Amino acid sequence: MPTFVYQSFTHTDTGLVCDGVSLESIVERVDTPVYVYSARAIRDAYGAIDDAFAAHPHRIHYALKANSTLAIVRLLRSIGSAFDANSGGEIAVALCAGCTPADIVFTGVGKTRAELERAIAIGVGAINAESGGELDRIAALAAAQGREARVALRVNPDIDAGSHPNISTGLKINKFGVSLEDARTIYRERRGRAGLRFVGVHVHIGSQITTIDPLQRAARALATLALELRDDGIALEHVDVGGGLGIAYEGRPIISAADYAGAVIPEVRRTGLPLLLEPGRAVVGHAGALVARVVDTKRYPDGRRFAVLDAGMGELIRPALYGSYHQIAPVRPRPSPPAPWDIVGPICESSDVFARDRVLPPLEVDDLVAILDTGAYGSVMASNYNRHLLPAEVLVDDGQWTLIRRRQTIDDVLALEL
Ligand SMILES: Cc1ncc(COP(=O)(O)O)c(C=O)c1O
Numbered sequence: 122m123p124t125f126v127y128q129s130f131t132h133t134d135t136g137l138v139c140d141g142v143s144l145e146s147i148v149e150r151v152d153t154p155v156y157v158y159s160a161r162a163i164r165d166a167y168g169a170i171d172d173a174f175a176a177h178p179h180r181i182h183y184a185l186k187a188n189s190t191l192a193i194v195r196l197l198r199s200i201g202s203a204f205d206a207n208s209g210g211e212i213a214v215a216l217c218a219g220c221t222p223a224d225i226v227f228t229g230v231g232k233t234r235a236e237l238e239r240a241i242a243i244g245v246g247a248i249n250a251e252s253g254g255e256l257d258r259i260a261a262l263a264a265a266q267g268r269e270a271r272v273a274l275r276v277n278p279d280i281d282a283g284s285h286p287n288i289s290t291g292l293k294i295n296k297f298g299v300s301l302e303d304a305r306t307i308y309r310e311r312r313g314r315a316g317l318r319f320v321g322v323h324v325h326i327g328s329q330i331t332t333i334d335p336l337q338r339a340a341r342a343l344a345t346l347a348l349e350l351r352d353d354g355i356a357l358e359h360v361d362v363g364g365g366l367g368i369a370y371e372g373r374p375i376i377s378a379a380d381y382a383g384a385v386i387p388e389v390r391r392t393g394l395p396l397l398l399e400p401g402r403a404v405v406g407h408a409g410a411l412v413a414r415v416v417d418t419k420r421y422p423d424g425r426r427f428a429v430l431d432a433g434m435g436e437l438i439r440p441a442l443y444g445s446y447h448q449i450a451p452v453r454p455r456p457s458p459p460a461p462w463d464i465v466g467p468i469c470e471s472s473d474v475f476a477r478d479r480v481l482p483p484l485e486v487d488d489l490v491a492i493l494d495t496g497a498y499g500s501v502m503a504s505n506y507n508r509h510l511l512p513a514e515v516l517v518d519d520g521q522w523t524l525i526r527r528r529q530t531i532d533d534v535l536a537l538e539l
Pocket of ligand 1: 186228364365399
């Protein structure tokens with residue numbers, strides 16, 4: 122089934138627009154670089170996943186790591202999302218957005234004592250523990266508080282997600298979770314331990330997964346474990362299959378939410394347990410564009426053309442980190458014939474490249490370009506490298522736009538320094 126992708130960024134006579142709002146008009150007010158998000162695209166993507174899983178009791182815990190800008194978290198909260206937090210900071214953002222602790226699952230391979238103490242104290246819905254040792258520490262901290270922590274164990278089923286090695290997490294060479302063989306023993310040995318209440322099983326094998334098979338196999342492995350635990354007398358409340366659903370960065374159709382649900386639900390149904398889902402990228406990825414300005418162009422004697430932007434790996438590190446592909450669209454394409462361009466950032470690193478040999482209409486200094494599908498793992502990974510300032514962020518909703526994060530200033534940055 123082809124994937125339905127709501128197209129929020131479209132070309133019109135007035136240049137590229139986001140849901141009818143001209144990107145040029147936004148830039149006139151907030152300058153570049155700026156992340157622009159479509160609220161409608163976020164609602165539609167969330168709704169498509171929610172609808173696809175309608176046949177089985179489920180809860181979407183949006184993975185905050187994909188994009189945790191407060192206004193976006195609030196938007197997702199307003200349409201019923203729960204959250205997957207990967208740090209104390211993300212828990213704080215979820216609470217700030219009006220989320221109750223019970224609607225948060227707390228995942229993360231290196232949770233600190235302070236983070237665990239706080240998660241136990243506020244009573245998060247589940248702490249997805251990464252090891253037997255972490256479960257023991259949670260038990261001790263919870264017992265010290267006179268509380269019972271709701272926990273699940275993250276298993277590493279040794280399944281190749283088939284995505285980039287840097288975002289594959291479910292192989293036995295990866296640092297995440299415990300093996301299936303160890304999981305059953307870990308649950309058994311800690312059953313009835315003061316301070317612990319086992320509520321689920323958890324898996325997350327990677328991100329940007331574009332084939333059904335690994336997702337289905339991971340769900341099957343998790344469901345089998347849940348049934349074995351039931352046989353051991355450990356009554357769980359949910360099966361958490363993590364996130365990972367990929368999006369079509371290159372415009373090719375990939376797995377639809379319906380195909381994903383069609384593969385996962387039959388595996389989990391036999392447990393009789395509700396499903397927890399932790400999608401991140403699939404909810405916000407298509408909804409965002411990074412709008413930047415061309416600050417220089419040059420042509421080498423061999424013909425290679427460069428367009429240097431005022432945004433680079435400091436604003437969007439995915440291409441430098443994973444060699445990832447993003448469509449690049451001039452906001453007002455010139456009508457002359459296209460040619461190959463290297464689209465690069467201003468940072469002093471040769472890896473600061475968004476695209477090589479990308480065939481685009483002619484570009485000139487001061488032109489605006491939009492780097493598409495940057496709603497996920499974009500602004501959240503931005504840094505101050507080369508003392509660049511974090512970009513502004515704008516949310517377009519119902520024909521209006523709002524500044525949801527102002528551009529950082531150099532005073533903001535220096536305020537931390539003594
Ligand atoms: C535990 C966990 N859950 C969910 C996600 C979200 O993944 P994605 O954005 O691919 O849906 C991640 C990200 O890698 C993760 O580590």
